[in-house]
Amino acid sequence: MIEFTDIGKQFTHKGNTIVALDDVSLTIDKGDIYGVIGYSGAGKSTLLRMVNALEAPTAGNVKVKGKVLGTLSNSELSQVKKNIGMVFQHFNLLESKTVFENIAIPLVLNKVNKKEIQTRVRELLEFVGLADKEKNYPAQLSGGQKQRVGIARALVTNPEILLCDEATSALDPKTTLSILNLLKQINENFNITILVVTHEMEVIREICNKVAVMENGRVIESGHVLDVFGNPQNTTTKGFVKTVIHDEIPPSVIAEIQDDRINRRIFQFKFLGKNSTSSLLFELSKQFTAEIKILFANVTELQGTTLGIFTVAFYADDPEIERMVRYVKEKEVLIQEVKL
Numbered sequence: 100m101i102e103f104t105d106i107g108k109q110f111t112h113k114g115n116t117i118v119a120l121d122d123v124s125l126t127i128d129k130g131d132i133y134g135v136i137g138y139s140g141a142g143k144s145t146l147l148r149m150v151n152a153l154e155a156p157t158a159g160n161v162k163v164k165g166k167v168l169g170t171l172s173n174s175e176l177s178q179v180k181k182n183i184g185m186v187f188q189h190f191n192l193l194e195s196k197t198v199f200e201n202i203a204i205p206l207v208l209n210k211v212n213k214k215e216i217q218t219r220v221r222e223l224l225e226f227v228g229l230a231d232k233e234k235n236y237p238a239q240l241s242g243g244q245k246q247r248v249g250i251a252r253a254l255v256t257n258p259e260i261l262l263c264d265e266a267t268s269a270l271d272p273k274t275t276l277s278i279l280n281l282l283k284q285i286n287e288n289f290n291i292t293i294l295v296v297t298h299e300m301e302v303i304r305e306i307c308n309k310v311a312v313m314e315n316g317r318v319i320e321s322g323h324v325l326d327v328f329g330n331p332q333n334t335t336t337k338g339f340v341k342t343v344i345h346d347e348i349p350p351s352v353i354a355e356i357q358d359d360r361i362n363r364r365i366f367q368f369k370f371l372g373k374n375s376t377s378s379l380l381f382e383l384s385k386q387f388t389a390e391i392k393i394l395f396a397n398v399t400e401l402q403g404t405t406l407g408i409f410t411v412a413f414y415a416d417d418p419e420i421e422r423m424v425r426y427v428k429e430k431e432v433l434i435q436e437v438k439l
């Protein structure tokens with residue numbers, strides 16, 4: 100649906116060259132809720148804005164529905180842009196216009212007749228839960244309600260693609276969740292492909308099926324959320340994952356085992372999906388003589404499945420521990436030794 104190939108982007112600012120994007124390639128398939136996460140300045144907004152041609156790459160190309168944007172005529176480009184809605188962090192509503200009028204703007208610009216505008220805008224007001232607010236002005240709305248207006252305006256032309264640039268970053272956690280649920284519903288009910296850029300891992304965890312992590316204009320890791328969350332490779336990715344999935348042994352537990360005298364080694368297990376409810380620890384204690392102590396456990400719901408993280412200490416001699424590790428690996432559970 101959207102394909103970035105070898106994208107580069109340089110800005111010149113007061114004689115200095117800024118590399119905003121460096122060799123970025125990503126493919127977003129129809130139906131994806133694709134999340135791009137990174138710290139401020141990573142290049143996320145620049146990348147997103149290329150999809151509706153608000154920015155042009157200085158290298159590489161962007162394809163939307165198979166068409167290379169850089170090669171299109173103005174009228175072809177405006178056809179492509181009509182198929183894309185955009186939602187902003189600060190809503191970008193016109194304060195002097197009512198909720199109804201704000202949502203109607205793209206249709207008015209497209210010279211749609213009044214009757215049709217009324218039907219479509221009311222449909223969307225209903226969908227985003229603001230049917231009773233059509234005559235209100237933005238100043239009379241909460242942040243969450245303003246963003247619902249922003250989303251309705253983005254959907255009013257029936258786009259197949261929705262771009263969200265930090266759409267929940269100005270909202271409190273509870274409102275964030277309700278907006279994220281709305282985005283998920285939009286994806287599921289209307290089969291709209293969504294590209295979200297954010298610095299909040301929460302957003303990725305709640306709604307995205309795929310994720311790319313950006314740093315200094317580059318994509319450093321990407322893939323299905325379950326794979327990236329379950330087994331992050333890069334230090335920055337690990338940092339982001341830690342903000343929503345805790346895997347550290349609490350200091351008080353470490354203190355407790357500090358003085359252990361028998362041979363003790365610590366391992367972290369990761370279970371994905373069905374395995375998370377497996378009876379692996381029970382099987383281990385039946386099959387082996389080692390004492391097993393659970394130091395930390397966490398189960399997170401992700402993409403309709405579960406990611407379980409368990410950190411355990413095995414008390415036995417090394418050959419016995421090696422046999423246990425082999426046994427676990429045969430069950431296709433990720434196991435990694437942890438050094439304190």
Ligand SMILES: Nc1ncnc2c1ncn2[C@@H]1O[C@H](COP(=O)(O)OP(=O)(O)O)[C@@H](O)[C@H]1O
Pocket residue numbers: 110111112117118119137138139140141142143144145146
């Ligand atoms: N119009 C511009 N002119 C000059 N530099 C820009 C412009 N837009 C973005 N940049 C720079 O490009 C880099 C990436 O910016 P941006 O895409 O906004 O990052 P993010 O959205 O991840 O915070 C930053 O260093 C930013 O200062």
Ligand SMILES: [Mg+2]
Pocket residue numbers: 143144145265
């Ligand atoms: Mg940004």
